[in-house]
Amino acid sequence: MTEALLNDDATAQREALARGETTAAELTARYLDAIERAQPTVNALIAFDRDRAMVDARASDAHRAAHGARPLEGLAIAIKDNLDAAGFRTTAGMATRRDAPPAPHDSTAVARLRAAGAVILGKLNLHEAALGADNHNPHFGACHHPRRHGVTPGGSSGGSGAAVAGALCSAALGTDSMGSVRIPASYCGVFGLKPTYGAISPRGSVVVSRRLDHVGVLARSARDLGLLLPVLAGFDPACAESRAVAFAPPGAGPLRIGVPALDGIEVQPVVREAFARGLDALRARGHALVDLPPSRMEPGKARRAGLLVCEAEMLVEHAADWAARRERFSPALATMLAWAAGKSAADFARADRVLDEAAVQMQQWLSACDLLAWPTAPQVAFAFGTLVPANQADFTCFANMAGVPALSMPLPVDADAWPVGMQLIGRAGDDLRLVALAHALTA
Template sequence: MNRVDPLLLGEDLTAQLARLDMGGLGCVELLEQQLAAITASQPILNAYVAIDESAARAAAADSDARRKAGQARALEGVTIAIKDNLDVAGMVSTAGMATRRDAAVAVRDSTAVARLREAGAVIIGKLNMHEAALGADNNNPHFGACHNPHRPGFTPGGSSGGSGAAVAAGLCSAALGTDSMGSVRIPASYCGVVGLKPSWGAISTHGSVALSHRLDHVGPLTRSARDLRRLLPVLAGFDPASAQSRSITMLPTSTGPLRLGIVDFGDAVHCNDDVAAEFVRSLDVLFGLGHRRVDLPAPAFPPGHARRAGLLVCEAELLVEHRHDWQHQRDRFSPMLAKLMSYAEGRSAADLVDASRLLDRAQVQLQQWLAACDVLVTPTTPQRAFAFADAVPANQADLTGYANFSGNPALSVPMAVGEGELPLGLQLVGRVGDELRLIALAEAFQHATRWQPRLPAASHSWGMS
């Protein structure tokens, strides 16, 4: 472990790229330090399910050669880790499921992974996730629980829990996740990193194991908001191979003050007191930057109703996505996942239409809020990360689900919590194509709070600080 530099591993992707650009750091050296950190942390965090070290080393060596020849691409030599429901050529996409553990390896990259490779990124491996992406604690019964690097024994969130944990622990320069009702933003909130769910269709989902064609989004997790400026142009773009892909025009960043919408959720969403207090302090920071508050009415119906409708849509689509395995090896689905899918199996077509229409109502609700403001601001999650021994809160996705139901972009940025406290996320939601505005606002918030990326204090337990 004497090769591991915790300061380097704690830096964001932008800073690591700057080191590579200046020649003071080699691509192979960066990879080797991250591989050593993965080896040290894996028994504690279990963030990865597979690593192709030889392929990663070959890619890093190629990146060093390109840099030496003056042919560096946008992401030359930084490492990206991939949630295990996105195809990486030569690796199995398990989607966290026992039924897919022995599936054939992918013959080609998913579109998002291919775009990262084309930009020079080194694909380091596949990340742990909640089984079938239907859940938000990442207590995976087949591959083991992935732990929060700020407090092992606690959830990193999900379903992209391995993505949040790996980024927070410095085990990659950035990661890809998927988000159907908050699965990028919830782990970003719990792990103290940044997570972006872009506009629906902006980043292709082609080459993924689907949870819901209506709700699925691919999104990056990073250690800073500014990293998203590096990744989004690489990842976004119309993909004719994907029925869900759209050509999204990214709107320019605003220079003037914004109208920030604050919803009166009342009793519709129960936020823990500590979350509510941190949220108020974060709003003070935003208003101190010159932005204006717009108070918005309570939702027309509790967001939990839409969340449950979204779950039914996902459960029903899993019956189609995994039809063969459900018919022939149902015993390899965990009892919890089998229960959820069996529930959908007993619903009627009319029930599914009712659920879809309720999601439409949630979409209209968000559109009405955004008609009165520029950016909607909420806590990302109503609670901090919790112990695996505790009951899973039903309302984890109550605040994140709206942006999936509507297809609007949403971003989670860490709030400035006290020393030793578990992280919390601040959610920013914008209109379709407003990703750059959200990123700029998140950057300004991080600058105002003097936030700096660094490894969690708990990393000393695996020899990294």
């Protein structure tokens, strides 16, 4: 195999594996080499284990030889470190969990990857506790943008974005409670899918919010998202947040694409321009664009309510550490949780009602068209040390509140410009329709 294969999409790698141009063992070994080279500057991984990954890769090659290939046979997937993978501790990027025992079982998502023949490369860096979107992790070190040390890859799935963009894995799992898959996909110039609520079981993940959490995928092509989603999705009776989602088949023909006005969210000019070109590309392919009114609710209101819900649930998820080892939480996280600890049950119910308002806004937009196009984030990647924008998740959090699928795809920008992402947002179950449109736009 050539080194270029590492930066191909997983679908192309799958074909190369099928043709015998490479093996799982070779692909895995090369990725591990790349990870080791990149760790000092990118720090995309919190943990990896060369020996274990190579054992799994050789087992995959043996499976292919003996029984033929499973759907993801030999692909090398990296996992955000808030999802259990048996044998690795699950840190969630938190110091409190640094010395935890290794997870005894895979999360449902990781188990489904392994059952489909994938090799698990290791555990990816993330924003502390998956609550925040710059991945400036004080306990495991910041994760850096693969294009420039000192720049954020976004978050909270920053390691996932950096590893996919930096050609350190075939594809990656992330989680997304307010935008945590799509924001790093946007900043890093890759594809990210937050599926319909519950389509991928979150069992075996560290909870941020059971209402808002979604397990998602980051990849180098839209078709890769379409390859991984059906493997990962499926009803999990052991998980109250799992849903039996019947994916609508991708349709053909022109679509009515709604574009909610950007009013009320401060958007960088470079994002505005790239997004306008993205809309032009949709028009050029025959789709009808429908101007929709701006959000009736101030996006900051939805974001703040979402944060209270997350923080209150995290007080439960991390109750033992909060009681016994509070000093191991970063001051930023401790401040947020302490604030939420002073809130009442009625405050929680009130915040959850605000999420309902955001869900209704999203549903009403979607009722006027086939799907929505919107920017993913209001800004491009920024340097650590500059002020973190408060509005990073203002375009992404509505889809979490509504439980509808949302995909971020990179827009064409100049070679030296920072990537800009466009979101495609559909109704529940329209995940593969979003994938098909993103594929058509990039094929």
